[in-house]
Amino acid sequence: MESRDHLFFSCHFCSEVWQATAKNIYKTRFSTSWHSVVVAACSNWQDRKICYLARSVLQVTVYTLWHERNGRKHGEPPNPASRLIQRIDKQIRDQLIVIGLMGDRRYDDGLLIWCIWTNSHFILNMLEAFEPSLDLSKHMGKGKTGVLSIELQRMEGYDYSHKNHSADTRINNKTCEFDGSQLNHDHVSFSSHDLLDSSLQTHVPLVDVDKVRWVLRNIVRDWGAEGQTTRDECHKPILEELDSLFPDRQKESTPPACLVPGAGLGRLALEISCLGFRSVGNEFLYYMMICSSFILNYTKVPDEWTVYPWIYTNCNSHSEDDQLRPISIPEAGPSSVGVTKGFSMCCGDFLEVFNESSQAGMWDAVVTCFFIDTTRNIIEYIETISTVVKDGGVWINLEPLCYHFADILGLENEISIELSLEDVKRVASHYGFEIEKERTIDTTYCANPRSMQKNRYYSVFWTMRKKCAI
Numbered sequence: 001m002e003s004r005d006h007l008f009f010s011c012h013f014c015s016e017v018w019q020a021t022a023k024n025i026y027k028t029r030f031s032t033s034w035h036s037v038v039v040a041a042c043s044n045w046q047d048r049k050i051c052y053l054a055r056s057v058l059q060v061t062v063y064t065l066w067h068e069r070n071g072r073k074h075g076e077p078p079n080p081a082s083r084l085i086q087r088i089d090k091q092i093r094d095q096l097i098v099i100g101l102m103g104d105r106r107y108d109d110g111l112l113i114w115c116i117w118t119n120s121h122f123i124l125n126m127l128e129a130f131e132p133s134l135d136l137s138k139h140m141g142k143g144k145t146g147v148l149s150i151e152l153q154r155m156e157g158y159d160y161s162h163k164n165h166s167a168d169t170r171i172n173n174k175t176c177e178f179d180g181s182q183l184n185h186d187h188v189s190f191s192s193h194d195l196l197d198s199s200l201q202t203h204v205p206l207v208d209v210d211k212v213r214w215v216l217r218n219i220v221r222d223w224g225a226e227g228q229t230t231r232d233e234c235h236k237p238i239l240e241e242l243d244s245l246f247p248d249r250q251k252e253s254t255p256p257a258c259l260v261p262g263a264g265l266g267r268l269a270l271e272i273s274c275l276g277f278r279s280v281g282n283e284f285l286y287y288m289m290i291c292s293s294f295i296l297n298y299t300k301v302p303d304e305w306t307v308y309p310w311i312y313t314n315c316n317s318h319s320e321d322d323q324l325r326p327i328s329i330p331e332a333g334p335s336s337v338g339v340t341k342g343f344s345m346c347c348g349d350f351l352e353v354f355n356e357s358s359q360a361g362m363w364d365a366v367v368t369c370f371f372i373d374t375t376r377n378i379i380e381y382i383e384t385i386s387t388v389v390k391d392g393g394v395w396i397n398l399e400p401l402c403y404h405f406a407d408i409l410g411l412e413n414e415i416s417i418e419l420s421l422e423d424v425k426r427v428a429s430h431y432g433f434e435i436e437k438e439r440t441i442d443t444t445y446c447a448n449p450r451s452m453q454k455n456r457y458y459s460v461f462w463t464m465r466k467k468c469a470i
C-alpha cells in the first residue's frame with residue numbers, strides 16, 4: 001500500500017534514487033527512513049554549502065519522485081531510476097548556477113563539491129559491484145597472498161599527456177575472465193561504508209588518486225559520446241583493417257581469434273568481438289579492470305551514469321562550464337553494442353600471462369593500440385607478440401612511441417629502451433614480421449575536447465604479417 005514512508009524512501013525504486021543522490025552528502029547520517037532523513041536534514045551541519053546541498057537534494061528528490069509517482073498514476077511510461085537521478089543532478093546544478101548568477105557567492109564551490117560527489121557515487125557503485133567484493137584496506141599496502149594481489153611498483157604509467165607518475169598499481173599475474181558476465185578472482189571483501197569515512201582518504205597515495213582521475217578520462221575515450229571522434233580516429237581504422245583481412249570469418253566454424261593487449265576499458269576489444277571475432281582484451285591495471293567490468297557487466301541502459309571527468313584541472317579551460325560539464329556513460333549500452341559470447345577480458349601482465357607455452361601460435365591477430373611503448377623493454381613485447389601470433393597471422397598496431405618510462409630509472413637503475421620507429425620495425429622483422437601496410441594517423445589521446453591544449457599524436461599505423469615457418 002502507498003504511504004509517505006513507502007515513497008520516501010523505503011520503496012526499492014525510490015531508495016535507489018535517494019541513495020544515488022544523497023548517500024555521499026549525508027554520509028553517516030544517511031538513511032532511507034523518512035523520520036531519520038528529516039532529523040538529519042534539520043540537524044546542524046558545520047559547513048554552510050554542505051547544509052545547503054543536503055537540504056536541497058532532499059527537496060529536489062522528493063519533488064522528482066512525487067512527479068514520477070503522479071506521472072505513473074496518470075498512465076505515463078515509467079522513467080528508469082537513472083533518468084530521475086540525472087534530472088536531480090541537473091536541477092541541483094542549475095540551482096547553484098542561478099544562485100551564483102544572482103550575485104550570492106556563498107555557495108560558489110557547492111557546484112564543485114556536487115560534481116566530486118557525483119564522481120564518488122559512480123566510483124563507489126563500481127567498487128560495490130565488483131564481485132566478489134573487494135577489501136580496500138588491502139589496497140593500502142602490498143598485496144597479500146591468497147587475495148587478489150596488488151603490488152605498487154615503480155613505473156610511469158600510461159598517461160600520454162602527463163609524464164609524472166612514479167608508481168602504478170597493477171594486478172600481479174592473475175587472470176580474470178568475463179564472458180559477457182563477471183570477473184572471477186580470489187575472494188576479498190569490501191564495505192562501501194568504510195569509504196564514506198573521510199579519514200580513509202588520508203591513506204590514499206596521490207598517485208592512486210591520479211589513477212582514478214585518469215580512468216575517468218579514459219571512460220570518455222571508450223564510453224562517452226565525446227570520445228566518438230577519438231574512437232573514429234583510433235578504433236575505426238583497426239576495425240576496418242580486421243574486417244578486410246578476415247572477409248570469410250562468418251563462414252568459418254571457429255571465428256578467428258584476436259588478442260588486444262593493454263585493452264584499457266575494453267571498448268576496442270568489444271567492438272572486435274562484434275565484428276565476429278573471438279576477442280580477448282588483456283589489461284593489467286586494476287583500476288581499468290574494475291571500471292570495464294562495471295560498464296560491461298552492470299550498466300543496463302545507455303547514459304545510465306553521470307561523471308565529471310574534467311573537474312580536476314584548472315588549466316587550459318575556456319570557462320567554468322567546460323570544466324563542470326557532465327558526461328553521460330555509456331553512450332551505447334554494452335548490451336546494445338552486444339557483449340558477445342566470444343568476448344572476454346583477461347587480467348594480468350601481458351608478458352607474464354601470454355608468455356606461457358599454451359599461448360604460442362594461438363592468435364590469428366594481435367591488435368595493439370597505444371600499447372607497445374608502455375614497457376621498459378619494447379623488444380620483449382615484440383617477441384611475445386611474435387610468439388602468440390600464429391604463422392601467417394597479423395599484428396595491427398597504432399602507436400606514437402611515447403615511451404612511458406623514458407628518463408625514469410627503475411628500482412635497480414633499470415633503464416628504458418627507446419627505439420626509433422625504424423628500429424622497432426627492424427626488431428619486428430627480426431621476429432618474423434613483414435610489413436604489409438603502413439601509414440600515419442593523426443589523433444589525440446584522452447584529450448578534453450574543449451581544452452585550449454590538446455596534444456596530437458602522429459601515430460604509426462601498420463599491419464604486419466608473421467612469415468610462415470619453412
Ligand SMILES: C[S@@+](CC[C@H](N)C(=O)[O-])C[C@H]1O[C@@H](n2cnc3c(N)ncnc32)[C@H](O)[C@@H]1O
Pocket residue numbers: 158159160221234261262263264265282283284285288348349350351368369370371374375
Ligand atoms: C595508453 S593505454 C591504451 C589503452 C587502450 N589500448 C586505448 O587505446 O585506449 C595502455 C594500457 O596498457 C595497459 N598496460 C600497460 N602495460 C601492460 C602490461 N604489461 N600488460 C597488460 N596491460 C598493460 C595500461 O594499464 C593501459 O590501460
